[in-house]
Amino acid sequence: MYLTSNIPYFKCWVRKEFTNAHSNYHGEYIHGLAVAVTTIPDRCLSFQIIFTGCEAEGEPNPHGGAMWARMPITALVGDIPLQEWPERMQTHLAQPWDCSSYNHGIVKIARAQPSPWLCKIDNEFHTGRYLFTVDYAESDVSEDPSQHKQSHVLILTDAGKWTGNVVALPNNRVRVTSPAYWQTGEGAPDFRPSQWIQCAEQDDSYMDPEVTFNNLYKE
Secondary structure, rough: EEEEEEEEEEEEEEEHHHOOOOOOOOOOEEEEEEEEOOOOOOOOOOOOOOOHHHOOOOOOOOOOOOOEEEEEEEEEEEOOOOOOOOOOHHHHOOOOOOOOEEEEEEEEHHOOOOOEEEEEEOOOOEEEEEEEEEEEOOOOOOOOOOOOEEEEEEEEEEOOHHHHEEEEOHHHHHHEEEOOOOOOOOOOOOOOOOOOOOOOOOOOOOOOOHHHHOOOOOO
């Protein structure tokens, strides 16, 4: 997909100051549905929002059905039970790596849900609820195996002052739990990003037609 894609939609609250050039409404929230995501290189993920107006509660409802494009991830709070509104996160904590391409794919990894994820943010571990994953393609960064990053989009469910915020974390900032399928590990895995691209046709054997075309039709 290019630029904008449908996502598994989720209910959210939007920090209202983001709808008013950060001039007014600090500490107020508007309810919405996040229905699509946009990836612009060197920016954080942004979302297409349809506002529901449910916060009006019998009062005049000016927002229901209104839309907003490219709402930054830091404006969003997941619609989960909260005792108090979370503190707004700095962008580099909510999404440590910016989008690496206009071109991307959206996938909801079946085996990565519904169990909680462990999320490392600012050197502390918190739990989160997985929503979906954004993967990137067709740019120098996204095609480099040593630089490629995915963005796993989650709602923080137990993160102290940040509980409720929506975040997008790469593989090396998360650990998936699923007690029915594996035992969750501890400590840092002994992983290093690969500098190599695996390619069949660069092998010297492709200079030999007898090898290259050794298929079912060869006698």
